[in-house]
Amino acid sequence: xxxxxxxxxxxxxxxxxxxxxxxxxxxxxxxxxxxxxxxxxxxxxxxxxxxxxxxxxxxxxxxxxxxxxxxxxxxxxxxxxxxxxxxxxxxxxxxxxxxxxxxxxxxxxxxxxxxxxxxxxxxxxxxxxxxxxxxxxxxxxxxxxxxxxxxxxxxxxxxxxxxxxxxxxxxxxxxxxxxxxxxxxxxxxxxxxxxxxxxxxxxxxxxxxxxxxxxxxxxxxxxxxxxxxxxxxxxxxxxxxxxxxxxxxxxxxxxxxxxxxxxxxxxxxxxxxxxxxxxxxxxxxxxxxxxxxxxxxxxxxxxxxxxxxxxxxxxxxxxxxxxxxxxxxxxxxxxxxx
Amino acid sequence: xxxxxxxxxxxxxxxxxxxxxxxxxxxxxxxxxxxxxxxxxxxxxxxxxxxxxxxxxxxxxxxxxxxxxxxxxxxxxxxxxxxxxxxxxxxxxxxxxxxxxxxxxxxxxxxxxxxxxxxxxxxxxxxxxxxxxxxxxxxxxxxxxxxxxxxxxxxxxxxxxxxxxxxxxxxxxxxxxxxxxxxxxxxxxxxxxxxxxxxxxxxxxxxxxxxxxxxxxxxxxxxxxxxxxxxxxxxxxxxxxxxxxxxxxxxxxxxxxxxxxxxxxxxxxxxxxxxxxxxxxxxxxxxxxxxxxxxxxxxxxxxxxxxxxxxxxxxxxxxxxxxxxxxxxxxxxxxxxxxxxxxxxxxxxxxxxxxxxxxxxxxxxxxxxxxxxxxxxxxxxxxxxxxxxxxx
Ligand SMILES: N[C@@H](CCC(=O)N[C@@H](CS)C(=O)NCC(=O)O)C(=O)O
Numbered sequence: 001x002x003x004x005x006x007x008x009x010x011x012x013x014x015x016x017x018x019x020x021x022x023x024x025x026x027x028x029x030x031x032x033x034x035x036x037x038x039x040x041x042x043x044x045x046x047x048x049x050x051x052x053x054x055x056x057x058x059x060x061x062x063x064x065x066x067x068x069x070x071x072x073x074x075x076x077x078x079x080x081x082x083x084x085x086x087x088x089x090x091x092x093x094x095x096x097x098x099x100x101x102x103x104x105x106x107x108x109x110x111x112x113x114x115x116x117x118x119x120x121x122x123x124x125x126x127x128x129x130x131x132x133x134x135x136x137x138x139x140x141x142x143x144x145x146x147x148x149x150x151x152x153x154x155x156x157x158x159x160x161x162x163x164x165x166x167x168x169x170x171x172x173x174x175x176x177x178x179x180x181x182x183x184x185x186x187x188x189x190x191x192x193x194x195x196x197x198x199x200x201x202x203x204x205x206x207x208x209x210x211x212x213x214x215x216x217x218x219x220x221x222x223x224x225x226x227x228x229x230x231x232x233x234x235x236x237x238x239x240x241x242x243x244x245x246x247x248x249x250x251x252x253x254x255x256x257x258x259x260x261x262x263x264x265x266x267x268x269x270x271x272x273x274x275x276x277x278x279x280x281x282x283x284x285x286x287x288x289x290x291x292x293x294x295x296x297x298x299x300x301x302x303x304x305x306x307x308x309x310x311x312x313x314x315x316x317x318x319x320x321x322x323x324x325x326x327x328x329x330x331x332x333x334x335x336x337x338x
Numbered sequence: 339x340x341x342x343x344x345x346x347x348x349x350x351x352x353x354x355x356x357x358x359x360x361x362x363x364x365x366x367x368x369x370x371x372x373x374x375x376x377x378x379x380x381x382x383x384x385x386x387x388x389x390x391x392x393x394x395x396x397x398x399x400x401x402x403x404x405x406x407x408x409x410x411x412x413x414x415x416x417x418x419x420x421x422x423x424x425x426x427x428x429x430x431x432x433x434x435x436x437x438x439x440x441x442x443x444x445x446x447x448x449x450x451x452x453x454x455x456x457x458x459x460x461x462x463x464x465x466x467x468x469x470x471x472x473x474x475x476x477x478x479x480x481x482x483x484x485x486x487x488x489x490x491x492x493x494x495x496x497x498x499x500x501x502x503x504x505x506x507x508x509x510x511x512x513x514x515x516x517x518x519x520x521x522x523x524x525x526x527x528x529x530x531x532x533x534x535x536x537x538x539x540x541x542x543x544x545x546x547x548x549x550x551x552x553x554x555x556x557x558x559x560x561x562x563x564x565x566x567x568x569x570x571x572x573x574x575x576x577x578x579x580x581x582x583x584x585x586x587x588x589x590x591x592x593x594x595x596x597x598x599x600x601x602x603x604x605x606x607x608x609x610x611x612x613x614x615x616x617x618x619x620x621x622x623x624x625x626x627x628x629x630x631x632x633x634x635x636x637x638x639x640x641x642x643x644x645x646x647x648x649x650x651x652x653x654x655x656x657x658x659x660x661x662x663x664x665x666x667x668x669x670x671x672x673x674x675x676x677x678x679x680x681x682x683x684x685x686x687x688x689x690x691x692x693x694x695x696x697x698x699x700x701x702x703x704x705x706x707x708x709x710x711x712x713x714x715x716x717x718x719x720x721x722x723x724x725x726x727x728x729x730x
Contacts (some may be wrong), residue, residue: 113391174687189677258466
């Protein structure tokens with residue numbers, strides 16, 4: 001009995017002392033020697049291990065870019081595959097240092113979860129895929145349709161909103177993972193499957209007969225994908241956000257993996273500041289002067305990563321569209337380095 | 339206490355075993371309460387420091403997502419997360435309740451069949467048990483779901499069900515009876531059911547005396563008459579909303595989802611295999627002499643089983659049976675894999691994700707499962723107590 005009591009007291013003491021104010025994430029990552037990056041694990045083009053077990057995809061390359069900036073080595077990343085439902089809990093609990101998992105930036109996710117979205121790295125929107133045999137031309141013809149959807153996503157909520165706004169009746173069937181939802185659609189349980197447009201194309205490739213399905217033209221929502229970090233570590237927030245900005249700026253100035261060494265000799269003051277030959281911007285972030293050189297040399301600029309993972313020469317064949325730079329009619333507009 | 343006090347008046351109060359043990363109990367309770375309090379305070383502080391929303395305010399916030407099967411009125415735009423919770427809970431209770439009934443019926447059949455003297459029947463029952471028990475439930479659920487979906491035609495090839503229904507891979511659609519002034523009828527039906535149960539129990543207790551009343555007839559009368567009388571008195575009418583073929587789906591009518599059928603089948607069959615083993619063990623625990631004595635008295639095999647063996651075996655069967663009922667209820671949370679909207683899918687899935695309030699949601703869910711489990715145990719223990727005194 002006495003021993004029990006002592007144990008309880010000890011437990012009380014342990015609980016009340018509370019967790020120490022969490023150490024700076026950058027220091028933790030450096031001490032560990034690798035970055036823990038939360039990504040999708042089932043999404044071709046964005047994040048998925050290939051047949052050899054090597055992680056590939058757009059989100060994956062962004063994780064590697066952060067590692068390159070910190071360690072000068074893009075391979076120092078441990079990828080953690082997370083489902084839509086579990087992703088935020090994993091970041092909150094500290095299982096991952098950063099979440100880069102086709103995750104939409106919304107007000108509630110920014111304010112209620114103890115997390116912060118750093119910046120939009122990909123502009124997406126939600127769409128529908130249906131069987132060609134239904135001969136549909138528009139999502140507005142989906143009244144009464146059964147739609148398969150994945151839970152814990154903005155997709156699930158947008159779907160209800162869209163049908164409600166257009167006075168259509170919806171029969172949604174909700175699953176925990178992409179593969180289950182997609183399989184149900186493929187077996188004919190649903191008339192349509194809905195998700196972010198970028199994913200519709202990769203998802204289509206997973207169907208038994210991809211040619212028998214079409215993507216409807218409507219985009220029913222705004223899905224700005226952002227990297228998320230825990231609230232309260234401003235330095236880490238800045239690093240993740242500026243890694244993406246650096247990649248966009250590099251593309252804007254035409255700095256590529258191939259020409260980075262010549263560009264480092266450039267006289268253009270903007271390029272000099274970006275590549276660290278003038279000023280001390282990298283160190284202000286907690287990184288090194290040559291942080292952008294590391295990123296571009298080891299991973300590439302934004303456009304290079306885009307083309308390599310989801311661009312025209314990949315199975316996904318996504319065009320730049322809204323994801324072009326502002327100078328080319330797109331939405332990406334990174335703040336200047338000065 | 340008083341006797342101890344008078345026998346040893348010199349022992350100081352704090353030395354008396356009763357007092358000391360009481361003191362320790364109180365201290366332990368206080369310590370546990372303090373621990374709980376510290377934990378709550380600590381968690382709240384940590385959540386606030388991490389800027390994670392906390393509290394139960396989310397309960398009254400509009401849900402905004404759709405649910406495929408709702409036993410009570412629910413809509414994405416008008417209903418709250420709290421309402422979604424009740425929808426999920428009812429869906430869980432529905433599948434667990436029906437699952438328990440089916441699993442019990444199938445389990446008893448298979449368990450008895452395993453002891454059959456017919457070689458083939460006994461072997462088949464044995465294989466069923468071995469096969470089902472050794473395949474993970476999740477796989478079985480996925481199997482049933484895809485089997486159900488694949489076996490059924492798509493909407494255009496719907497099978498017409500006599501009486502105006504449809505069957506296809508979106509579900510089974512039946513005419514939905516709409517009863518006006520249904521309240522009194524329902525109340526009368528419940529009353530009748532209670533009366534029928536009471537009749538059964540009393541008849542059992544009366545033994546030979548009660549056997550005078552014809553069981554089936556009286557039970558049916560007790561169940562059917564009250565609602566009919568109530569309907570006549572209240573002047574209710576019954577009409578049916580008949581399902582109609584729409585562009586994609588069938589509208590109106592009563593809808594049985596394939597997800598529900600697959601989950602019910604999977605859970606019932608899986609649990610039945612375990613119940614069958616419990617039944618077999620129970621039957622084998624009854625001494626052979628009982629069978630021989632019954633045979634000597636001239637009872638046939640069926641009557642021996644029904645009147646002599648099963649009643650005695652029940653005492654051995656009920657405790658493991660209770661376990662299986664609890665397992666079935668908890669296993670129903672695998673619903674999420676096949677898209678059935680049970681409590682876990684809706685509440686710890688979508689609601690948790692949309693509100694981000696993991697601690698509150700998980701605590702509520704655990705409390706619910708605990709309550710269901712304790713209630714089931716209490717009922718089954720009561721039942722066991724009821725049947726035990728028949729022992730000689
Ligand atoms: N952008 C949306 C949806 C993200 C999402 O999780 N999409 C699903 C549907 S394609 C997915 O990636 N699932 C993969 C998985 O869970 O493994 C959000 O942030 O909520």
